[in-house]
Amino acid sequence: MDRWFWCDSSLSPGEAVAASAKSIRLYDGDKRTGYEDGHLTLTNHRLLWRHESQSSSLGLPLGLVVLTEEEAGGFTSSPKLVLHLASPPPGHPAGPVATSQASYVRLSFKHGGCSAFQQALQTALEARAWENAAPAQLPNSVKPPGSKKIHAGIIGIERAIQAKQQEANKNISHAFEDLKNLMDLAKDMVSLSRSISNKIKETSVSADDTTQFRSYLLSLGIDDPVTREQHGSATQYHHHLAREVAGALEEPVREAGGVMLLSEVYCRINRARGLELLSPEDMVQACNLMRRLDLPLNLHTFESGVQVVQVTGLDQDKVVKATAKALDGHEVDGMSAGDLARECGVPLLLARERLLQAERCAQAVRDESSEGLRFFPNLFSSRS
Incomplete structure (x- = not known):
């Protein structure tokens, strides 16, 4: 709120009204303020x-x-327009607060019209009509009581600083426009790559080349990630999100031996989604629905509480036997979780869970000493 300043509503020369809205509440960052049910007017200057x-x-x-x-509105919340702001230049007129920790403000539209107002605001920002106005002072500012006349030399310095600030703001705006164009271009590249992939399947190409090309496609990510705005309810959003996660990560999970830690799944899917990042809560809810939706992946929780995403129908007995086989030949020195992780190429946490599961199935025994926890093949069960 330190960027706002008290002023009168009369328009300065060259200033024109572009849009208006009623019943607007002001937020200082995420914090509510007492400025509510006000009339918001957009001009080409302010x-x-x-x-x-x-x-x-x-x-x-x-x-x-x-x-x-x-920001889209919810069942109990109104749509909001978030404005990310630059730091106020020196000599900025007085406002409702002297300083603010937030670098953005939010405008709550109680009666709708947020999208139309944003479009009008974006048009005004691109036109930059205020740059042609007289730079001596911000238009129609109300001077605080007791203000004194400032020396002309200081005003000149302030004008120079303000001009540099405006130039920096202009460069930042162009940078965000370039980022938006890059995102649009990335979607086109993903669509083109998939089209080429389909043509490769129809022609005679070696299996190695096809595998390599598919790995390139995976690194490009998801071209149209599922978002809340596309679906009317949270339930539908999580259903579609579960299908997206299963479709995108089925092959990587199979390549990892059929099991992948939920934390790694979360990192991989967010990397593939680009800027449309998921929250941990949405990720867990989507994975919980996989079994109900009969998807190729499902969420599994070990007795210790460690959660993994695994291939549907994964035979746990085979996993236990593979762990017991890895323990063979280590009757003397045994294996730690780190040893199994290096030998099988799995995360350390998952290797420990595999050893504990083998112990519960009487395929391994433990020895806990000052050197740490090590597991050995269960020779007692083999002799019985």
Whole structure:
């Protein structure tokens, strides 16, 4: 809120109204403020917010707006427009608060119209009409009581700093536009690569080349990740998310021996989704639905609480036998979880769970000493 300043609502020369909205609440970052049910006006120079009970308005120069984002509303929340702001330049007029820890503000649209207002705001930001206005002072600012006249030399320095700040804001805006274009281009590249992959299947290409090309496709990620905005309810969102995770990671899980730690699954799927990152809660809920949806992967929880995603129908007896086979030949020195992890190429946590599971199935015995926990083949069961 330190970027807002008190001003009157009259328009300066060259300033024109672009859009307006009613019943708007102001947030200082994620924190609610007492500024609610106000009228929001967008001009080609600034944003104006005023409540009917107030004689003056709160103004926000558009030159401070770096990036805009829209937050969809929920069952009990209104849609919001997030404005990421640059630091206020020296000599910025006084506002409702002196300093703020948040570098962004949120505008809550109680009666809708958030998307249309964002489009109008984006158009005004691209036009940058305020750069042609007189730079002597921000338009129609209300001077705080007791303000004194400032020396012309200091004003000149402040103008130079403000010009540099505006140039930096312009460069940042162009950088975000380039990032958006890069994201659109990445989606086109994924679609093109999949088209080429389908053509490769129809022609005579070696199996090694096909495998290598598929690995390239996997590194490109998911071109159209599932999002909450695409589905009306959280249940439908988690159903589609479960299918996306199973489809994207079935082959990597099989290559890892049929089992993969849930933490690794979370990292891999977020890497594939790019900027559309998942929360841990959404990831767990989606994996919990895999078994019910009869997907090729499902969530399994060991007795210790460690969770993994494994191939559906994985024979646990085979896993225990493979662990017991790895213990053969280690009757004297035994194996630690680290030894099994290096030999089988699995994460350390998963190797420990495999050894504990083999112990529960009487295929291994343990020895716990000052040197740590080591496991040995169960020679007692083999002799019985």
